[in-house]
Amino acid sequence: MLSPIVNTEKKMPAKMLEALGLHETRCVVTGVKSVTEESVKAFLTERHGEKFANTFDPQFLFSSQGS
Numbered sequence: 001m002l003s004p005i006v007n008t009e010k011k012m013p014a015k016m017l018e019a020l021g022l023h024e025t026r027c028v029v030t031g032v033k034s035v036t037e038e039s040v041k042a043f044l045t046e047r048h049g050e051k052f053a054n055t056f057d058p059q060f061l062f063s064s065q066g067s
Contacts (some may be wrong), residue, residue: 001034001036001064002036002037002040002062002063002064003033003034003035003062003063003064004023004027004028004033004035004061005061005062006020006024007060007062010059010060012057013055015048015052016055016056019047019048020040020061023043023044033064034064037058040061041054041056044056
């Protein structure tokens, strides 16, 4: 499991940082505490297309401390 919090220590394209920042905000507002790689990719695909979503690296988010 992954935390929805963006790992800003990991270098990523600006567009990915912006997209994951929006994802993080949505998760915080809705109370989501953990996400899966698949759910993040689905979010990114919906907004930016499959090609962009496939550039997602799970290291762009922090690991969840519990399941």
